[in-house]
Amino acid sequence: KAGVTQTPRYLIKTRGQQVTLSCSPISGHRSVSWYQQTPGQGLQFLFEYFSETQRNKGNFPGRFSGRQFSNSRSEMNVSTLELGDSALYLCASSYDVVGSGNTIYFGEGSWLTVV
Amino acid sequence: GNSVTQMEGPVTLSEEAFLTINCTYTATGYPSLFWYVQYPGEGLQLLLKATKADDKGSNKGFEATYRKETTSFHLEKGSVQVSDSAVYFCALEGRAGGTSYGKLTFGQGTILTVHP
Numbered sequence: 001k002a003g004v005t006q007t008p009r010y011l012i013k014t015r016g017q018q019v020t021l022s023c024s025p026i027s028g029h030r031s032v033s034w035y036q037q038t039p040g041q042g043l044q045f046l047f048e049y050f051s052e053t054q055r056n057k058g059n060f061p062g063r064f065s066g067r068q069f070s071n072s073r074s075e076m077n078v079s080t081l082e083l084g085d086s087a088l089y090l091c092a093s094s095y096d097v098v099g100s101g102n103t104i105y106f107g108e109g110s111w112l113t114v115v
Numbered sequence: 116g117n118s119v120t121q122m123e124g125p126v127t128l129s130e131e132a133f134l135t136i137n138c139t140y141t142a143t144g145y146p147s148l149f150w151y152v153q154y155p156g157e158g159l160q161l162l163l164k165a166t167k168a169d170d171k172g173s174n175k176g177f178e179a180t181y182r183k184e185t186t187s188f189h190l191e192k193g194s195v196q197v198s199d200s201a202v203y204f205c206a207l208e209g210r211a212g213g214t215s216y217g218k219l220t221f222g223q224g225t226i227l228t229v230h231p
Contacts, residue, residue: 004158033217042224043204048217056218090158094217104208104219106151106159 002027004107006091012113018079021110025072025093032074033104034066037088046089049074050096078112086114117142117209121222128195128229136190136225138179138205146207148172148181148188149219153202162190162203195229202226 005024013019025032033048033056045058049068066076072093078085088109094102122137140146147166151159163172168183177192188205205222 006158031217033219035219043219043221045218045220050217058218092159092217092219096217102147102208103161103164104149104217105161108158 004091004093004105006089006107006110008110009108010111010113012115013081015081015083015114017081018077019081019112020075020077021089021091021112023074023076023091023093023107025074025091026105029093029095029105030072031094031096031102032068032072033092033094034074034076035090035092036060037090037109038086043090046076081114083114085112087112117146117207117220119205119207119220119222121203121205121225124224125226125228128227130197130229130231131194132229134190134192134195134199134227136203136205136227138188138190138222140186140188140205140207142186142207142209142220144209145183146209148179149206149208150177150179150188150190151204151206151221153204153224155201159204195227197229197231200227200229 007022031050034046048056052068063079068074090109092104092106094104118141149164150162152162163174165172165181171180179190202224204224206219
């Protein structure tokens with residue numbers, strides 16, 4: 001069974017540009033969540049989608065947005081990039097049975113460098 | 116809110132040494148607890164999990180026991196190998212619904228280096 005797939009793996013953008021990252025969850029998983037990982041802040045939750053609806057959101061500015069499609073695939077977008085947005089962006093998926101210890105599986109991540 | 120605290124790192128050990136990485140948490144109710152491992156340049160891999168008090172998660176020689184009375188989930192391994200060198204993250208998933216959906220709260224990570 002294929003794991004969580006993220007594309008692209010590496011990208012370099014210029015300050016002020018926007019970027020879109022893509023995530024394909026494990027087959028059958030309906031929940032997709034996104035995290036930002038930086039050396040200074042560690043792993044921080046961005047948002048979570050289930051059945052094309054955002055159910056949960058972390059404490060990030062509105063420049064960070066996402067969506068989920070009917071096949072559960074998800075994209076996240078960052079507009080007006082800042083140097084501080086340079087990070088590893090991780091996508092995770094789960095079947096989603098809240099409260100029963102459902103397991104969240106992570107992809108390899110997308111490395112974003114803003115110059 | 117929820118929080119996870121891991122022991123300060125980095126941790127450096129010789130091969131076959133005993134490993135303990137401490138993890139304590141603060142959460143409402145009874146969260147699920149996880150250990151994830153991250154190898155250089157890669158994403159997070161689930162190492163083990165526990166969903167209720169006194170549960171013991173285990174995998175690849177690693178173990179951790181969910182201790183509700185001390186709000187802890189310490190990671191242990193009896194004999195580490197060079198290949199265990201990685202960053203280890205303790206995490207919890209709350210069960211309060213709403214703000215818990217799809218959200219793991221992570222500790223700051225502990226870098227483990229094992230020398231031959």
